[in-house]
Amino acid sequence: MTGAVSTQGTASLKKCEVFMPESEIKSDKKIDIKGLVCPYTFVKVKLAMEEMEPGQVIEILLDYPEAAKNIPKSLSEQGQTVMKVQELEGTGNWIIIARKETD
Amino acid sequence: MEFTEDQIQRYSRHIILAEVGGKGQKKLLSAKVLMVGAGGLGCPAGFYLAAAGVGTIAIVDDDRVELSNLQRQIAHSTKTLGMLKADSAKQTFESLNPDVNVVAIKGRLNKDNILDIIRDYDIVVDGSDNFPTRYLVNDACVFLKKPLVSGAILRFEGQVTTVLPGDGHCYRCLFEVPPPPGLVPSCQEAGVLGVLPGVIGSLQAMEVLKLILGKGQPLKNSLLIYDALRANFRKVKVPKNPECPVCSEHPSITELQDYDAGYCQL
Ligand SMILES: [Zn+2]
Numbered sequence: 001m002t003g004a005v006s007t008q009g010t011a012s013l014k015k016c017e018v019f020m021p022e023s024e025i026k027s028d029k030k031i032d033i034k035g036l037v038c039p040y041t042f043v044k045v046k047l048a049m050e051e052m053e054p055g056q057v058i059e060i061l062l063d064y065p066e067a068a069k070n071i072p073k074s075l076s077e078q079g080q081t082v083m084k085v086q087e088l089e090g091t092g093n094w095i096i097i098a099r100k101e102t103d
Numbered sequence: 104m105e106f107t108e109d110q111i112q113r114y115s116r117h118i119i120l121a122e123v124g125g126k127g128q129k130k131l132l133s134a135k136v137l138m139v140g141a142g143g144l145g146c147p148a149g150f151y152l153a154a155a156g157v158g159t160i161a162i163v164d165d166d167r168v169e170l171s172n173l174q175r176q177i178a179h180s181t182k183t184l185g186m187l188k189a190d191s192a193k194q195t196f197e198s199l200n201p202d203v204n205v206v207a208i209k210g211r212l213n214k215d216n217i218l219d220i221i222r223d224y225d226i227v228v229d230g231s232d233n234f235p236t237r238y239l240v241n242d243a244c245v246f247l248k249k250p251l252v253s254g255a256i257l258r259f260e261g262q263v264t265t266v267l268p269g270d271g272h273c274y275r276c277l278f279e280v281p282p283p284p285g286l287v288p289s290c291q292e293a294g295v296l297g298v299l300p301g302v303i304g305s306l307q308a309m310e311v312l313k314l315i316l317g318k319g320q321p322l323k324n325s326l327l328i329y330d331a332l333r334a335n336f337r338k339v340k341v342p343k344n345p346e347c348p349v350c351s352e353h354p355s356i357t358e359l360q361d362y363d364a365g366y367c368q369l
Contacts (some may be wrong), residue, residue: 039116042119043118044111046118047118047124047125050124
């Protein structure tokens with residue numbers, strides 16, 4: 001029993017780090033890339049983030065499911081922090097929130 | 104400058120690279136590169152530079168397109184036979200990428216005009232087919248402190264090196280003076296497998312992009328040698344020669360010189 005509680009605790013802590021409640025994240029820039037497919041999705045994200053300062057946060061609205069996987073992966077590979085990836089139930093849209101760490 | 108939607112699509116594979124991005128692409132678009140020769144090396148080098156969106160590409164060449172060129176000089180075509188190579192290449196590169204301004208310089212470099220011609224450019228690409236031009240270009244680049252990406256080919260072997268004056272070796276550190284004309288293969292001997300200049304010219308274009316972007320390690324103080332038959336690349340160190348006649352502290356060559364002709368035109 002104790003073991004089960006402990007596992008649950010760890011899981012929810014981990015969840016907290018990756019998926020912060022929306023109200024806690026303030027974005028400095030929002031972009032809408034609905035209708036775009038890869039690689040233009042990431043191209044637009046990258047161009048938008050180049051205009052930002054390190055530490056600033058971007059909110060990305062998209063509807064291409066592949067990109068919801070690929071954009072966070074590419075952002076992490078290029079040294080940025082992905083703070084949130086969420087499907088907006090019933091809309092077919094996704095939101096990605098990321099913080100710029102490096103140019 | 105802001106990218107157009109067409110540019111975002113055209114350069115998307117550049118922009119998504121961490122090492123390039125929109126900022127790097129803008130550097131490419133504002134770069135000015137001068138190419139010596141629109142032959143075997145200049146065609147593929149210029150082709151890729153144009154595709155990459157290098158904004159200004161000058162081509163110096165006074166030859167006309169001949170049928171025997173088309174086995175390797177891919178910027179020209181059966182339709183441009185007889186046309187000046189500088190014009191033929193300009194037409195090809197500008198139709199590949201309208202973002203690129205190609206300046207066709209229909210003439211030959213000599214000691215009196217070279218400094219004025221290369222002065223306005225950021226990087227020089229030597230794809231010349233003869234030793235007099237090769238040494239003239241090297242010396243002029245050293246005098247003006249212009250980065251130079253030099254390529255050479257013969258039969259199945261090619262070489263590339265990048266000269267960064269003040270920072271690394273120069274062509275004369277490697278080979279102090281041109282070989283005597285008699286030692287250079289005669290025209291009948293000087294065959295070349297058509298793909299070879301494609302490999303070497305593409306390596307030159309890669310060096311140019313790296314210099315513009317400020318990424319990676321250029322072929323400074325080194326010579327890359329490609330042996331096509333053995334499918335082998337070898338990189339040899341070329342230390343800066345402290346006694347180099349042109350780039351050392353006390354150079355013996357302080358002005359440009361024209362060597363005699365008498366060399367084979369590859
Ligand atoms: Zn030298």
